Amino acid sequence: MKIVILGAGGRLGAALLREYKEKHDIAGFNHAQLDLASLGDVRRILDAMNFDVLINAAAFTNVDLCETERDRAFVINAEGPGVLAEICNAKNAKLIHFSTDYVFDGEKRAPYTEQDRANPISFYGESKRAGEKNVIAVGNGHVVVRVSWVFGPDRSSFVDAMIKRAQQDEQINAVADKFSTPTYTDDIAQMLPQFFNRGVEGGILHFANTGKCSWQEYAQWALDCCRGAGISLKATTVGALKLSDMTRLRQGSGGQANWIARRPVYSVLSTAKYSELTGTAPRAWREAVADYITRFYSKK
Numbered sequence: 001m002k003i004v005i006l007g008a009g010g011r012l013g014a015a016l017l018r019e020y021k022e023k024h025d026i027a028g029f030n031h032a033q034l035d036l037a038s039l040g041d042v043r044r045i046l047d048a049m050n051f052d053v054l055i056n057a058a059a060f061t062n063v064d065l066c067e068t069e070r071d072r073a074f075v076i077n078a079e080g081p082g083v084l085a086e087i088c089n090a091k092n093a094k095l096i097h098f099s100t101d102y103v104f105d106g107e108k109r110a111p112y113t114e115q116d117r118a119n120p121i122s123f124y125g126e127s128k129r130a131g132e133k134n135v136i137a138v139g140n141g142h143v144v145v146r147v148s149w150v151f152g153p154d155r156s157s158f159v160d161a162m163i164k165r166a167q168q169d170e171q172i173n174a175v176a177d178k179f180s181t182p183t184y185t186d187d188i189a190q191m192l193p194q195f196f197n198r199g200v201e202g203g204i205l206h207f208a209n210t211g212k213c214s215w216q217e218y219a220q221w222a223l224d225c226c227r228g229a230g231i232s233l234k235a236t237t238v239g240a241l242k243l244s245d246m247t248r249l250r251q252g253s254g255g256q257a258n259w260i261a262r263r264p265v266y267s268v269l270s271t272a273k274y275s276e277l278t279g280t281a282p283r284a285w286r287e288a289v290a291d292y293i294t295r296f297y298s299k300k
């Protein structure tokens, strides 16, 4: 199978490239090699290629910057995916496009299903939602996979920042009143090929590791796993911060930068549809985080 991956330099795209390069004929494009903001170039380069599956893991993911660079965010996160779907239609190829739990407003207190109404509260969420709609409007069996709190070895994320901080400081804190589910890039890479086939129905699909946690619980579990793996840390417990604090905290005081965009308080994704389609359940987030730390931190 010939697969093209966009965003191959990112956290998820790099993991997919690593995972599939032995088994498939893969071409990966990082940001410098293909800029989704230049849609003419995107058409010219991809039109000239042959592929069965196009995976779009590229996005303007800086949630705060999206608030101030709206035009750019809209081209990359909304218009770009629609153009990719059109390119795929012309080749009878399948598009797998990634989206986010941030399309929801976070008012629900039970896992969001694919049928729940998207109601973004940030421009990042709005632009990603528009991208989903553009892909679905072009139709033809393309898949939009919504994921949450992505972590993995290819690019540092929240969990890595927390571990680093715990290695440097005796006291660390994380937000205790914001909930979703960490999702391991390797688990996304393992499950995705089930949807490569053109015959598999398209539409929106939620995928995350199972369970739910706050950022404080997530960070605490990471520290516990580090201790279990014999990795020495200065901090052993994670203190609680409030989400409302994050708009005024400066980098260095709370582990996070000053926030501009609003974030959903609760954005757990239901994986019931995934389980129904595949007959399997994603593994629990604690297991996935423990696996990541054992594999990638024990060696550091």
Ligand SMILES: NC(=O)c1ccc[n+]([C@@H]2O[C@H](COP(=O)([O-])OP(=O)(O)OC[C@H]3O[C@@H](n4cnc5c(N)ncnc54)[C@H](OP(=O)(O)O)[C@@H]3O)[C@@H](O)[C@H]2O)c1
Residues within 6 Å of the ligand: 007, 008, 009, 010, 011, 012, 013, 030, 031, 032, 034, 035, 036, 037, 056, 057, 058, 059, 060, 061, 076, 098, 099, 100, 101, 102, 128, 146, 147, 148, 149, 150, 151, 155
């Ligand atoms: N990370 C999360 O927690 C999370 C949560 C929910 C959903 N998602 C979604 O998952 C997908 C993958 O995200 P990720 O975690 O892998 O984020 P990431 O590490 O930021 O990767 C995104 C990639 O897109 C590239 N990119 C940015 N602008 C581009 C452009 N104009 N043209 C081409 N490439 C461009 C970035 O390159 P540069 O860094 O060089 O700009 C980066 O390599 C995205 O669709 C994201 O919305 C992520």
